[in-house]
Amino acid sequence: xxxxxxxxxxxxxxKEGARHFHxxxxxxxxxxxxxxxxxxxxxxxxxxxxxxxxxxNHLDKLFVTNDAATIIKELEVQHPVAKMLVMATDMQQxxxxxxxxxxxxxxxxxxxxxxxxxxxxxxxxxxxxxYEKACETALEILPSMVCGSVSSFTxxxxxxxxxxxxxxSTQYGNEDFLADLVTEACTSVLPENPKNFNIDNIxxxxxxxxxxQSSTVMKGMVxxxxxxxxxxxxxHAKVAVYTCPFDASATETKGTVLIKSANExxxxxxxxxxxxxxxxxxxxxxxxxxVVAGGKVGELALHFLNKYKIxxxxxxxxxxxxxxxxxxxxxxxxxxxxxTADEAGHCxxxxxxxxGGTTVVVFRQNKEDSxxxxxxxxxxxxxxxxxxxxxxxxxxxxFKALTKDERFIPGAGATEIELAKQLTSFGESCPGLEQxxxxxxxxxxxxxxxxxxxxxxxxxSEVISNLRAAHQSGNKNSGFDVRGEGSNVADAVAxxxxxxxxxxxxGIKLATNAAATALKIDEIIMAKxxxxxxxxxxxxxxxxxx
Numbered sequence: 001x002x003x004x005x006x007x008x009x010x011x012x013x014x015k016e017g018a019r020h021f022h023x024x025x026x027x028x029x030x031x032x033x034x035x036x037x038x039x040x041x042x043x044x045x046x047x048x049x050x051x052x053x054x055x056x057n058h059l060d061k062l063f064v065t066n067d068a069a070t071i072i073k074e075l076e077v078q079h080p081v082a083k084m085l086v087m088a089t090d091m092q093q094x095x096x097x098x099x100x101x102x103x104x105x106x107x108x109x110x111x112x113x114x115x116x117x118x119x120x121x122x123x124x125x126x127x128x129x130x131y132e133k134a135c136e137t138a139l140e141i142l143p144s145m146v147c148g149s150v151s152s153f154t155x156x157x158x159x160x161x162x163x164x165x166x167x168x169s170t171q172y173g174n175e176d177f178l179a180d181l182v183t184e185a186c187t188s189v190l191p192e193n194p195k196n197f198n199i200d201n202i203x204x205x206x207x208x209x210x211x212x213q214s215s216t217v218m219k220g221m222v223x224x225x226x227x228x229x230x231x232x233x234x235x236h237a238k239v240a241v242y243t244c245p246f247d248a249s250a251t252e253t254k255g256t257v258l259i260k261s262a263n264e265x266x267x268x269x270x271x272x273x274x275x276x277x278x279x280x281x282x283x284x285x286x287x288x289x290x291v292v293a294g295g296k297v298g299e300l301a302l303h304f305l306n307k308y309k310i311x312x313x314x315x316x317x318x319x320x321x322x323x324x325x326x327x328x329x330x331x332x333x334x335x336x337x338x339x340t341a342d343e344a345g346h347c348x349x350x351x352x353x354x355x356g357g358t359t360v361v362v363f364r365q366n367k368e369d370s371x372x373x374x375x376x377x378x379x380x381x382x383x384x385x386x387x388x389x390x391x392x393x394x395x396x397x398x399f400k401a402l403t404k405d406e407r408f409i410p411g412a413g414a415t416e417i418e419l420a421k422q423l424t425s426f427g428e429s430c431p432g433l434e435q436x437x438x439x440x441x442x443x444x445x446x447x448x449x450x451x452x453x454x455x456x457x458x459x460x461s462e463v464i465s466n467l468r469a470a471h472q473s474g475n476k477n478s479g480f481d482v483r484g485e486g487s488n489v490a491d492a493v494a495x496x497x498x499x500x501x502x503x504x505x506x507g508i509k510l511a512t513n514a515a516a517t518a519l520k521i522d523e524i525i526m527a528k529x530x531x532x533x534x535x536x537x538x539x540x541x542x543x544x545x546x
Contacts, residue, residue, distance in 0.1 A: 028124065031081040031518050032111045038082045039108020041075075042068040046101050047452040048172035048482055064383045067170050067390045068101035069093050081518050088514035092506055097199075097397020098166050099503040103511045105451060109444035110515035117436055128516045130437020135512040137426055138419050138441075142505060145415050147477060147493045150406040153194045159183045159399065165411050165497050166398040171391045174212055178388070182395035184217045185373040194403040199396050203323065203374045206385040209356030214378040215388070219370040220347070221327045221363040223320065228297045228312040229305055232352040237311070239345040239363075240288040240338075241330045243321060245295025246305075246312070248272055273300060279336050280304040286338040290350050294321050294332070311350060313361055327363055327372040398500060407501035410492035412479025413449025415504055417467045420445040441512075453480050453487070462487040 044051045045066035055063040057074045065071065069089060077086050085107050089100040114127050150158045160183045167182070168175035189201045205222045259265050280301065283291070290311045297305075297312055305312050315321050325332050330345025348366040352359060356378065375392055379385035409415045420442040427438035446464055453463035463480050466489050470478035479492035492498070 027522055028118065028519070029115060031521060032115045034079045034082045035085050035111045035515075035518060036108050038072075038077065038079075038085055039104050042071055042101050042104055043108075043451050044455060045071065046105060046448070047455050048168045049456040050169070051455070062383065063386070065170075065387050065390060067387070067394075068104055070390060072100070072104070081521065084517055085514050088510045092510050093397075095506045095510075096401045096500065096503045098169075098394050098401070098500070099507045102448065102503070102507040103514070105448060106444060106507065106511040107514045109447040110441065110511065111518060113440035113444050114437075114515065114519055117440060120436075122433060122436060124519045124522070126433050127437045128519050130434030131441055131512055131516055131519075133430075133434055134423055134427070134438040134441035135508060137438075138423060138445075138508055139505060141419060141422050142409070142415075142501070142508075145409045145418060145476070146407045146501060147410055148408045148498070150402060153190055153403065154187055156183050156187060159187060159402070161496060162402055162408065162498065162500070163395045163398050165499060166503075167391050167395050170394065171388065174388075177213060177215075178391055179395065181215060181217050181375055182392055182399065185375055186396065186399045188217070188219055188370060188373045197400055197403050199400050200323075201326075201372050202396050203372065204377055204389050204392055205360070205374055206377045206379070206382075206389060207355050207358045207360070208379065208382065208385065209358070210378040210380075212377075212379055212384070212388060216376050218362070218364060218374050218376060219367075219372075220365045220374065221320075221324055221372055222374045222376060223313070223315065223361045224358060225314075225361060226359050227352055227361060228293075228314050229302055229310075231306065231309060231311040234289050234311050234350045235348070237290040237328075237347045237350045238286075238288045239290045239292060239324075239328045239330050239347055239350070240283060240286075240343075241292045241294075241321060241325050241328075241332045241345065242336060243294040243318070243332045243334055244336065245297070246291060246293040246301050246336060247296065247298030248276055248300065276301050277304050280308055280310070282338045283336075284308040284310060286344070288339065288344060290347070292321065292324055294318065313350075323372060324363065327365070327370070329371070398503075401500055401502045405500070405502045408498040409501050409504055410477045410479060411497035411499040412482065412490070412492040412495070413452050413467065414471075414477050414479035414492045415499065416445040416448045417464075417471050417478075418476045421468070421471050449480055452482070456480070456482055458487045463489070 045053060045068060050066040052064050052066045053071050055071055055074045057063070058076070063070060063074055072086055072089055077083055085104060088107060089103050092100050092103045110131060117127050118124065150162055152158060160179045163179045163182055164175050167178050171178055185202045190197060203221065205224060207224070257268065259268060289309065290313070291305065292313045292315060294315060297314055302312065315324065321332055324330070325345065328345030328347045331339070331343040333339060333343060347363050349362070349364040351362055353362050355376065377385050377388050377392070379388060423442040424439055427435045427442065430438060449467060450460040450464055454460045466487050467478060467480065470489050475491070477491050477493045478489045479497060481488040481490035484490065
């Protein structure tokens with residue numbers, strides 16, 4: 001009998017099939033290369049002139065976008081360390097709702113520069129210590145870069161100015177019109193305390209046809225569906241909302257009824273009719289003229305609802321039911337009973353309208369401030385409308401971040417170059433080995449304006465040298481001029497290119513944390529993947545595979 005050769009070393013302690021990587025060459029440099037490759041994917045999408053990416057996900061859905069958050073989400077990254085970078089971008093999306101590409105590019109640049117330091121002979125812990133010190137100093141310098149703030153959230157001009165840069169980064173050319181839509185929608189649902197602003201109070205409905213410029217904002221709710229009955233327009237509506245189907249309730253137990261004559265059959269169905277009519281009549285007497293049901297509406301119930309001139313809308317989504325309740329001020333009822341004065345909602349107009357050949361049900365409030373606003377997006381293709389929806393989400397999230405911290409800092413790469421200049425000076429004053437890491441941290445910040453310039457067709461090195469010269473002469477608001485020709489620099493504040501303070505604060509913090517965590521990993525131990533045999537290939541049977 002053949003004897004098996006025993007495994008030696010660390011692998012002998014693990015199950016068969018497990019993999020083990022350790023040291024700089026096998027673990028650290030591999031991790032850095034994976035993160036660099038991930039950052040390279042979205043680098044060409046950075047800034048207003050960024051290129052689009054076409055991504056087809058596992059469900060065969062097509063995405064054509066330059067929004068980094070969407071690209072990374074649909075890629076389904078599997079590398080464990082690259083996943084940590086994806087988690088950092090997710091956190092940025094949750095905290096601010098914008099600046100995901102900033103985090104990805106900056107973290108990739110930090111790791112690329114760290115590789116140079118490691119090959120020079122520095123240890124990962126020294127690099128991490130220098131990066132953390134530089135991050136701390138950068139966050140201390142950042143408040144001195146503030147160039148303005150929003151004094152009133154009800155001022156359309158001030159709010160629009162804050163949203164323009166965020167929206168121009170993915171829809172350059174349409175940012176003025178789209179910022180108007182988001183500003184109008186956000187200010188119309190703004191609560192007394194702006195910090196309580198809820199992004200869920202702004203809905204987006206996509207209706208194909210026409211063009212982007214035909215998009216509008218409406219106070220209230222819009223649903224892409226038809227009404228159940230024949231009543232299509234009600235003014236000064238009193239609304240009853242039910243979470244259950246609007247039909248005769250079935251018994252829990254089965255019963256058998258023996259009918260001996262035609263008269264008995266007539267009496268049996270008439271009893272059911274009388275019960276339903278009694279419910280609908282009570283509803284009409286309470287003053288309700290619109291019913292929103294969370295399930296199917298029975299034919300008999302629909303007949304009596306039409307008879308009593310009650311408009312009927314069916315919504316299958318419980319989330320839509322909640323939003324309707326919020327929009328009209330109603331309380332959802334679990335069974336068919338007439339609502340009390342407090343439980344019924346009120347809406348100025350409920351009607352069926354046609355938008356570009358699509359029938360929609362509109363709950364419109366004409367008062368100045370409503371609880372919910374809807375942005376109706378028009379476009380020639382689904383891909384365009386999906387991209388516009390993502391831009392609107394970015395704008396709404398930016399407004400939410402603005403309510404947390406209303407300060408601005410200069411955009412167009414001005415903040416990054418100024419931070420790099422001050423951090424380089426700080427690094428030169430540090431006596432230890434961390435000074436090299438601090439200088440590399442400053443170099444990493446310059447990657448962002450360089451990418452901005454290269455994506456706009458300018459020479460990156462020329463733009464960086466022009467920006468450095470402008471900042472050395474004391475113009476700390478000088479950034480790359482996207483609208484100009486060649487390697488021009490301009491005052492970002494005067495041009496209205498402003499970034500949120502929170503966006504840069506969290507971006508620097510999260511990117512540094514992700515890079516530091518990746519550098520601290522010196523061993524990777526991967527167990528053999530669990531699971532049975534792989535599923536057969538498309539069009540092949542199990543026998544053919546075997």
